[in-house]
Amino acid sequence: MKKKVFYYAKELVFIIIFMSIFANILSIYKSQELNKQALKFQSFKLIDNTTYNVNTSKPLIVHFWATWCPTCKLETSNIEYLSKYYNVITIAVNSGSDYELHTYLQERDLHFKVINDNNSEYSTQFNIKAFPTTFIYDQNQNLVFSEVGYTSTIGLLLRMWWIKLFK
Secondary structure, three states: OOHEEEEEEHHHHHHHHHHHHHHHHHHHHHHHOOOOOOOOEEEEEEOOOOEEEEEOOHHHHHHEEEOOOOOHHHHHHHHHHHHOOEEEEEEEOOOOOHHHHHHHHOOOOOOOOEEEEEEHHHHHOOOOOOOEEEEEEEOOOOOEEEEOOOOOOHHHHHHHHHOOOOO
């Protein structure tokens, strides 16, 4: 019995490592066509009709997502957690009206800042082809990391830690 448990635990660890490597390779491949330029925006209009001014003294996470995206739904708790400690702006693409987005957030007890990109203006400028897509900019608004697909809270925290240490 003990050998079987050890065998299955070993196999599970192997599968997790393999899937992580595969997901990272896929993300690198998909992120090659993303806009790699420095962030050009100084402010954004949010769905609550307020303006979010980019704080240039701190790193910024820009996260593209959609209400209809299953992977985005899995990742919302990660983004919610980071939004409590870091500058996070999210851009909801083709996800309905401001009211529908506000309702969506309320139903899920989410509080991160949201821009409604119903006309795909931002997603076109950033060359977004898949969701979710996350950009991390340093305090000088230079792109440091980009990720296509699911990113764990730990993965995002490690990237923010990296910027803090080395930028």
